[in-house]
Amino acid sequence: MIEARQLTKRFGGRTAIDGVTLRVARGEVVGFLGPNGAGKSTTFRILAGIFPPDAGTASIDGLDLEREPLAARRRLGYVPERPALQHDLTVDDQLAFVAALRDVPAGAARRETMEHAIARTGLADVRRRRIGALSRGFRQRVSLATALVGDPPALLLDEPTVGLDPAQSAETRRFVREFGRDHAVFVSSHILADVEALCDRVVVLHRGRVLADGDPATLAARLRRTSYVDVEAAAPAERLAGILASVAGVLGTAPLAGPSEPGRCRVEVALGHDVRPAIAAAIAAAGIGLFALVPVEPSLEEAFLALTEGPRA
Amino acid sequence: MKKALAICRRDLGIMFGGPLAWTLIGAFTFLSGYFFYSDLTFYVLFGGGGLPTGLWRYVFLHYRLVAMLVVPLVTMRLLAEERKLGTLELMWSLPVRDREVLGGKFLAAAIVYVIMLAGTAVGPAVLFVLHPFAVGPVLAGYLGMVLLGFGFIACGLAASAIAENQVVSAMLTYGVIVFLWFASTNEAAIGEGVAWIVVGLSLFDRFSGFAQGVVDLRDVVFFAAFAALFLFLALQTLGARAWRGVA
Numbered sequence: 114m115i116e117a118r119q120l121t122k123r124f125g126g127r128t129a130i131d132g133v134t135l136r137v138a139r140g141e142v143v144g145f146l147g148p149n150g151a152g153k154s155t156t157f158r159i160l161a162g163i164f165p166p167d168a169g170t171a172s173i174d175g176l177d178l179e180r181e182p183l184a185a186r187r188r189l190g191y192v193p194e195r196p197a198l199q200h201d202l203t204v205d206d207q208l209a210f211v212a213a214l215r216d217v218p219a220g221a222a223r224r225e226t227m228e229h230a231i232a233r234t235g236l237a238d239v240r241r242r243r244i245g246a247l248s249r250g251f252r253q254r255v256s257l258a259t260a261l262v263g264d265p266p267a268l269l270l271d272e273p274t275v276g277l278d279p280a281q282s283a284e285t286r287r288f289v290r291e292f293g294r295d296h297a298v299f300v301s302s303h304i305l306a307d308v309e310a311l312c313d314r315v316v317v318l319h320r321g322r323v324l325a326d327g328d329p330a331t332l333a334a335r336l337r338r339t340s341y342v343d344v345e346a347a348a349p350a351e352r353l354a355g356i357l358a359s360v361a362g363v364l365g366t367a368p369l370a371g372p373s374e375p376g377r378c379r380v381e382v383a384l385g386h387d388v389r390p391a392i393a394a395a396i397a398a399a400g401i402g403l404f405a406l407v408p409v410e411p412s413l414e415e416a417f418l419a420l421t422e423g424p425r426a
Numbered sequence: 427m428k429k430a431l432a433i434c435r436r437d438l439g440i441m442f443g444g445p446l447a448w449t450l451i452g453a454f455t456f457l458s459g460y461f462f463y464s465d466l467t468f469y470v471l472f473g474g475g476g477l478p479t480g481l482w483r484y485v486f487l488h489y490r491l492v493a494m495l496v497v498p499l500v501t502m503r504l505l506a507e508e509r510k511l512g513t514l515e516l517m518w519s520l521p522v523r524d525r526e527v528l529g530g531k532f533l534a535a536a537i538v539y540v541i542m543l544a545g546t547a548v549g550p551a552v553l554f555v556l557h558p559f560a561v562g563p564v565l566a567g568y569l570g571m572v573l574l575g576f577g578f579i580a581c582g583l584a585a586s587a588i589a590e591n592q593v594v595s596a597m598l599t600y601g602v603i604v605f606l607w608f609a610s611t612n613e614a615a616i617g618e619g620v621a622w623i624v625v626g627l628s629l630f631d632r633f634s635g636f637a638q639g640v641v642d643l644r645d646v647v648f649f650a651a652f653a654a655l656f657l658f659l660a661l662q663t664l665g666a667r668a669w670r671g672v673a
Contacts (some may be wrong), residue, residue: 164667213429
């Protein structure tokens with residue numbers, strides 16, 4: 114449905130993306146993961162038909178974006194990174210306008226597609242309000258509804274959770290998952306957990322190149338070469354570190370707080386071993402009360418470092 | 427064409443939904459009304475040939491000034507604000523051609539401008555009831571105003587396509603039209619070799635015929651070409667995203 118073959122784009126002397134190849138099928142949510150500046154937005158803009166690549170081809174639903182730009186763009190809904198909305202329009206005005214540009218004939222067909230988009234994004238109560246008067250979360254919903262109007266089968270969502278509070282983020286993720294049932298959804302993020310929770314497959318972009326393309330579990334395992342567990346217990350951190358160091362599977366320990374109680378300790382553990390039961394047992398055996406045992410998600414930067422450096426000896 | 431109309435309708439909705447269009451139409455009507463009154467008073471007191479050269483000429487030359495002041499403020503936000511908000515990027519992802527986007531925006535600004543001009547017809551209409559006159563020269567003047575205004579709108583659209591900031595957009599438009607206006611006022615300052623080009627480009631000289639009730643086809647073609655040139659520039663500026671990117 115969404116297909117990119119060997120996309121390359123340069124701006125001035127800088128290569129934004131280099132040989133990006135990917136595809137997204139209908140009924141699939143594919144994540145696009147990469148640090149800021151990796152070239153995600155450039156890829157999105159090419160796939161949205163905003164500008165052409167210098168080399169390579171992009172197509173939506175089999176329609177080449179350069180040869181049949183209007184027909185291809187009719188088949189896609191794009192949500193740019195920042196919500197792109199005219200504040201002086203009402204929600205209904207905005208959706209009717211986009212429906213008209215997507216060639217939905219005025220009358221019953223247009224009303225129907227607007228109703229559909231409003232129902233799927235829960236905008237019924239605010240449809241006659243000015244967009245400028247809506248909260249950030251509702252504006253995000255209007256952006257999503259804008260993409261749905263005219264029922265394009267391919268959806269391109271560029272960082273849809275950026276700038277939202279946790280509740281709004283969760284809501285947006287729920288919408289994206291729902292859209293994934295009957296659309297081809299390509300969604301970018303620089304938050305690993307977001308992508309893991311949402312996507313059937315993940316494409317990792319780094320410095321304009323595709324670094325990996327696979328299912329999130331495998332990829333996350335590949336990204337998390339090492340993992341960390343934070344331990345909090347009723348003993349000074351130094352003593353805790355001493356106990357934890359002797360647990361099998363623990364590669365290293367580092368006290369997090371001062372020598373006061375309760376102590377906190379970050380433990381580096383070998384990949385593929387869940388050492389948490391062993392840690393709990395060791396602390397219990399030492400007669401110390403255990404408060405918390407929390408696995409630490411590596412930051413995306415750490416994960417990328419791991420991926421770009423290759424396996425450590 | 428249908429999509430250009432959809433864009434035009436939306437932009438009119440945005441302009442009339444906020445205070446901008448109303449303020450500008452109000453300012454245009456007030457200033458042009460004042461000039462009509464003052465020029466008429468002057469004519470009544472001092473006379474000065476027939477109506478075309480004694481009254482209409484001054485009225486339209488003053489209207490021209492008002493248009494020069496107000497039109498860049500009508501066009502300044504048309505594309506600059508869309509670029510700033512990111513809605514231009516969204517528009518580019520929709521199945522619509524750049525020329526349809528420009529066409530819709532030109533039409534929206536043209537409609538606002540024609541509404542402004544229609545407001546100025548009240549004075550001459552009242553005068554006609556009290557004191558009938560030949561309407562030909564007045565219609566010629568209005569034709570000149572329409573052509574001139576459309577040229578300004580095209581110029582303003584090109585500036586709005588270039589700038590992301592509305593003030594920069596308006597200032598660019600003022601810069602271009604004021605320069606083209608006065609380029610030929612001091613012919614001694616320009617070399618003889620290029621004088622004919624500058625005079626040829628001068629909006630000042632081209633408009634004065636219309637103001638005195640004379641419609642010259644060459645002047646009509648000039649204004650049409652002037653507008654076409656700037657619409658072409660605007661189109662090229664929108665197309666520059668291919669190598670310049672969106673931001």
